Amino acid sequence: MKIKELLQSDRVTVSCEIFPPKAGADISRIDAIVQKIAALHPNFISVTYGAGGSTSKRTLEIATKIQNTYHIPALAHLTCVSSTKEDISSMLDKMKENGIENILALRGDIPQDSDFPSPVQYHYASELIQDIKAQGDFCIGGACYPEGHVECEHKEDDIDFLKRKVDCGCDFLTTQMFFDNNVLYHFLYRVLSKKINVPIVAGVMPVINSRQIKRSCELSGTALPPRFKAIADKFSDKPKAMKQAGIAYATEQIIDLISNGVNHIHLYTMNNPEIAAEIMGNLSAIIRDEEV
Numbered sequence: 001m002k003i004k005e006l007l008q009s010d011r012v013t014v015s016c017e018i019f020p021p022k023a024g025a026d027i028s029r030i031d032a033i034v035q036k037i038a039a040l041h042p043n044f045i046s047v048t049y050g051a052g053g054s055t056s057k058r059t060l061e062i063a064t065k066i067q068n069t070y071h072i073p074a075l076a077h078l079t080c081v082s083s084t085k086e087d088i089s090s091m092l093d094k095m096k097e098n099g100i101e102n103i104l105a106l107r108g109d110i111p112q113d114s115d116f117p118s119p120v121q122y123h124y125a126s127e128l129i130q131d132i133k134a135q136g137d138f139c140i141g142g143a144c145y146p147e148g149h150v151e152c153e154h155k156e157d158d159i160d161f162l163k164r165k166v167d168c169g170c171d172f173l174t175t176q177m178f179f180d181n182n183v184l185y186h187f188l189y190r191v192l193s194k195k196i197n198v199p200i201v202a203g204v205m206p207v208i209n210s211r212q213i214k215r216s217c218e219l220s221g222t223a224l225p226p227r228f229k230a231i232a233d234k235f236s237d238k239p240k241a242m243k244q245a246g247i248a249y250a251t252e253q254i255i256d257l258i259s260n261g262v263n264h265i266h267l268y269t270m271n272n273p274e275i276a277a278e279i280m281g282n283l284s285a286i287i288r289d290e291e292v
C-alpha cells in the first residue's frame with residue numbers, strides 16, 4: 001500500500017522507525033525488534049539507510065520482511081550522498097523486485113573526508129526524487145526541518161528548496177525531531193504560504209538518554225526548550241526517571257499535536273519497542289479514534 005493513500009485520510013496515523021544493525025552484527029536481534037514493533041500495529045514502519053552504504057542491503061532486507069511477514073507497509077529510506085547514479089538505479093530495481101512501493105528519498109549527511117560531489121553523484125535529494133519518479137511507480141517521501149536544515153544559513157532559502165524538492169515529485173514529508181510544538185506550527189504556516197500542499201508527518205523523538213539527545217540536537221540544530229532542558233538536566237543521571245519523563249513528554253507532545261490537527265505522527269523509536277509500546281498504550285483511545 002502506498003503511504004500517500006494512508007496520509008490522505010483525516011484519521012490519526014502513527015508510524016515507527018527501525019535502523020538496521022551494522023554490517024556483521026547479529027540480524028536475529030533486529031528480527032525480534034521488528035516483531036515487537038509490528039505487534040503494535042503501526043500504520044507503517046520506516047527503515048533507515050546508512051548514508052555510507054554499509055547497512056544499505058539490510059534496509060531492503062528488513063523492509064521486505066516487514067511487508068511480507070507482517071503485512072505492514074514499509075518505508076525504505078534511500079540516501080544518495082555516497083552513491084553513483086548507477087548504484088541508485090540498481091537499488092531501485094531491487095526495490096521493485098522486492099515489492100517496495102514507498103521510499104524516503106534523502107541526500108544524507110556529507111562525509112567529512114569526501115570530495116563530494118563528484119560529477120557522477122547527486123547534489124541534493126531533489127535530484128534523487130526526480131530519478132526515482134522516472135524509474136517506477138513509487139510513493140516518495142522527503143525530509144523537512146522545522147528549525148531549518150543545519151547547512152542552510154537562511155530559513156527562507158531552506159523553504160524555497162523544500163518547495164523545489166516537493167515539486168520534483170515528493171508525495172509527503174517527514175519532519176526532523178522537534179521538542180517545541182510551536183516550532184512545528186510556525187513551520188506549517190511557512191510551508192502553506194509557499195503552497196507546499198503535501199501531507200507532513202511530524203517526527204517525535206521520545207528521549208531516554210539526555211546526554212545523547214543534547215549531542216544530536218547540537219549536530220542537527222534542534223533547540224531544546226527550557227521545559228525540556230529542565231527535565232533532561234534533572235534526570236540525566238537517573239536512567240529510569242529519564243525514561244519515564246521522556247515517555248511522558250513525548251506523549252504530551254503528541255496529544256497536543258493531534259489536538260491541533262496534526263494527525264500524522266512518526267515515532268523515532270530508535271529500535272526500542274518498549275518505549276513505542278508505552279507511548280502507543282498511553283494514546284490507545286486517541287490513535288484508534290475510539291468512541292468511549
Ligand code: FAD
Binds near residue numbers: 077104109144157158
Ligand atoms: P536536501 O533536501 O538535499 O537538503 C540538503 C541541504 O541542501 C539543505 O540545507 C537544503 O536547504 C539545501 N538545498 C537543497 N536543494 C538545494 C539547491 N537546489 N541549491 C542549494 N541548496 C539546496 N540520514 C541518513 O543517512 N539515513 C537515513 O535513513 C536518514 N533518515 C532521515 C529521516 C528524516 C525524517 C530526516 C529529517 C533526516 C534523515 N536523515 C537520514 C538525515 C539527512 O540525510 C540529513 O539531514 C541530510 O543532511 C540532508 O538530507 P535531505 O534529504 O534533507 O537533503
